[in-house]
Amino acid sequence: MVVMTIIALLTGLVGPLAINSLDKAQAKSEILTLKNRLRKISYRAYILQSSAEVTFKGKEITISYNGSDIQPITITNEVLFFNEQVLYFNNYGFVQPLELNLTYRDINTTLDLASLINTSVVPDEQ
Structure with a gap:
């Protein structure tokens, strides 16, 4: 009986930690x-x-792509949540605005799109 109580107690303590780790990995x-x-x-x-x-x-x-035959695509996330926002990509692939706000596990995060997308390679000076 004592062993069963100890196992139940340990499972009660470890279970939420394992679920938290899974949620964090999915996010x-x-x-x-x-x-x-x-x-x-x-x-x-x-x-x-x-x-x-x-x-x-x-x-x-x-x-959605403007001026293209590609049909709009809708993707549903399980963990990430977004406030209503719109990103615009021009013909050269650059994006505006330069930040994307998202929420996961009640944590607000901002993705820096300038460093993610709007980067260019500058040749070394010789």
Whole structure:
């Protein structure tokens, strides 16, 4: 009986920590996927030479390309939450505004899109 009580007590203590770790890992995974998706949208806008618009609202992201035959795409996140925001990608793949606000696990975070997307390679001076 004592052993069963100790096992139940340890499970009660370790269980919430394991669930927290899983939530944190899923949030990091979704943020990484979002960053890669935004880079891909930038590249595609440049290659297609058409502007793109990405709308964030709640847990949904809607991607649409202006002047292209590509149908709008809607993606639903499980952990990330967004206030209503719109990102605009021009024909050269640059994005405005330069920040994206998101929330996960009641933590507000801002992604710096200037360093993520609007970067250029400057050749070394010789």
